[in-house]
């Protein structure tokens with residue numbers, strides 16, 4: 001054997017030994033998760049084996065102590081899958097998302113929960129709410145805002161009347177590809193996609209395919225399925241890589257989004273109230289006493305935040321449907337609603353509001 005072959009064989013032997021030890025330790029970890037499940041059952045704590053706050057803490061710790069050469073994010077993703085597999089031993093989770101398979105929302109499900117969950121595709125966002133409310137799925141994942149297109153207002157409206165709470169957030173960098181049965185974009189006559197995706201690729205489409213007909217679909221997964229069902233017609237869909245693999249389409253043009261840091265934020269909805277983790281967000285909806293046309297009404301409503309120095313990261317207004325020119329404000333703030341100073345600030349806002357509802361306190365997305 002040459003020196004090169006000796007060194008290769010020795011390094012592989014060391015890897016084999018490490019793999020064996022990693023595998024043994026993962027099995028030990030899984031046994032501990034089973035033990036935790038029994039402890040939860042014995043204490044009558046069976047409602048939810050899934051603990052978003054504990055998972056966020058575990059993932060943050062993995063990233064904090066990471067010393068390379070793998071990135072903290074990569075390490076956390078590996079741990080994400082290990083935890084997902086451990087949880088599936090405790091109680092397999094079912095998560096509803098905006099289908100069909102291959103949508104970005106399914107990508108968000110896997111990023112947040114790992115691949116050991118059962119994901120249930122729904123045809124519309126309100127069906128996701130209904131599926132979780134009816135108890136068919138434990139959790140749901142819904143898109144809430146995109147960095148270039150803004151808020152998904154339909155999702156916001158559904159929160160007002162739903163008993164569900166927000167128990168997590170997921171951010172997903174969105175890369176749009178032009179998927180077709182042909183290798184190149186030349187000669188594409190029709191592009192099908194969700195309206196938000198068409199909007200996010202507007203400049204690319206105008207420049208590269210100015211003559212193509214643009215058709216909307218209820219999801220990018222559905223658009224990809226349509227294109228796959230009609231080969232040889234010069235049709236293309238805008239969707240992500242998983243949809244290309246699932247529907248056996250070619251990437252005729254990659255990364256066609258106008259903004260390269262295009263990101264979508266999704267919310268995890270369920271019945272669970274999550275514990276504080278030290279890095280949390282709270283979302284709530286409110287409306288000003290006596291309507292918001294009163295001069296200074298919005299300022300008065302939000303003054304307790306600036307008085308307490310609490311950071312507001314988002315405010316959206318939506319027609320309240322309680323008469324013309326009356327608005328609900330959807331607000332995200334840093335902190336947990338059970339902890340100071342936010343608990344006091346929220347009480348002060350509630351006393352100034354006609355409508356006030358906390359939609360949930362949840363760990364800030366642990367994975368970037």
Ligand SMILES: O=C(O)C(=O)C[C@]1(C(=O)O)C=C[C@@H](O)C=C1
Pocket residue numbers: 033036037049050051052054055058082083084086087090
């Ligand atoms: O700590 C728990 O409560 C567990 O059930 C264990 C565990 C894990 O694998 O670390 C599994 C699932 C929960 O969502 C959180 C953590």
